[in-house]
Amino acid sequence: MQVTIDQHSGFCFGVIHAIETAEEYLAHHDTLYCLGDIVHNSEEVKRLTNMGLRVISFEQFKELRDTTVLIRAHGEPPETYRLARENDIALIDATCPVVLRLQQRIRDFYQNPDNAGKQILIFGKKGHAEVVGLMGQADDNVLVISSLDEIDRIDYTRPAMLYSQTTQGLEQYYHLIELIKSRYAAVGNERLFDYADTICRKVANRATQIADFAKQHDAVLFVSGEKSSNGLYLFDICRKANPDTYLVSQVEQLRDIDLTGKEKVGICGATSTPMWLMEMFKKCLQCQ
Ligand code: SF4
Known part of the structure; x- marks a missing residue:
């Protein structure tokens, strides 16, 4: 079985920036609060949680005082900035440009x-x-x-x-x-x-690329969290281009997928899918 990872898949610059910002901060501090999932991928969130990232809800944010909170790439409404000022919260703003x-x-x-x-x-x-x-x-x-x-x-x-x-x-x-x-x-x-056309081309351009990638393989593993809207959108495109496409988020799911007889298997993902996770899938497939 030949397994190929789509080189266009993986984090977009907005997500990379937010993750690097968190990593830099956590290199010198024990804890950093993040308002909502930093990325819609539970495996990546788990990795950052192990480094000290604490994902909090808006309700929990309202209770915080005198601490530091990261704003992820999705951005926040003005209300969040107002509350931060009132409650002595230092914001690290990683909203995507x-x-x-x-x-x-x-x-x-x-x-x-x-x-x-x-x-x-x-x-x-x-x-x-x-x-x-x-x-x-x-x-x-x-x-x-x-x-x-x-x-x-x-x-x-x-x-x-x-x-x-x-x-x-x-x-x-x-x-x-x-x-x-x-x-x-x-x-x-x-x-x-x-x-106004306000769609991010990092996502829009992926549609054509990912459809071409899917067509070139006998089966495709689409690695993404189920909460990622970008992930579900791209998965749908992939499946239309190649009906033998499977949505997966954890390597354990490979047990339920029958790839017998598939010579060329492609692995791709959303803008919220870490490259290390796609590589893990590749390794698992090659061990089977
Ligand atoms: S707008 Fe969204 S998809 Fe586009 S680069 Fe920013 S975070 Fe990524």
Whole structure:
């Protein structure tokens, strides 16, 4: 069996930066609190936990005083920064620069008096940390669209500005834009709708690469945490390109996968999948 790891898979620069920031801090301190999973991959979180990282919820964050907390790549709403100031918490801000730029755009739009009364729409996953951070830039005056049927909730008599969570699929986003445009056009208000392409190309470009990779192999192991929206999106693309694709997060799952007769097996993952984990899968396959 020939096993190949996709060299384009693995952490994006936003996640690498957040992890390196945590590692640097933990090299000189025993503990660092992190608001939410630093990355949607439990194996990597386990590794960092062993170094002293303590993942906390927002409720736990509210109880902390006089300590240091890391903000992960997904970013946070202004409320988090306000609470930190009030409670003497030093923040180490590892928000990805791409997310920071999007937060700034939404904030600028919302605070511009020319945009008063305009609807702000975000194509994204409800409750996802990045979306929560983005909504906060507009005091939560945002309509989050998670699925196409939710466009019924838009008021087509009022102007709207649409943004996307950075990790959404490019194809789905442009499909949504066309649908919203046609609804506005149906009531003669096409000029009231505008949108910004705010999808991170680190994710968008992966779609084509990963489909090509999947097609070149007899079977594919897609290594990702089940909480990673980027992971589930890329897994879906992989499976469409090669139905013999398996979503795995721990090497123990290999026991349930029958790869008999597969000569070329590919291993790939999401932007939240550590390279060391994909290498571990490769080693296990080669030992079988
Ligand atoms: S996927 Fe893109 S926006 Fe998200 S953390 Fe990575 S580089 Fe930043």
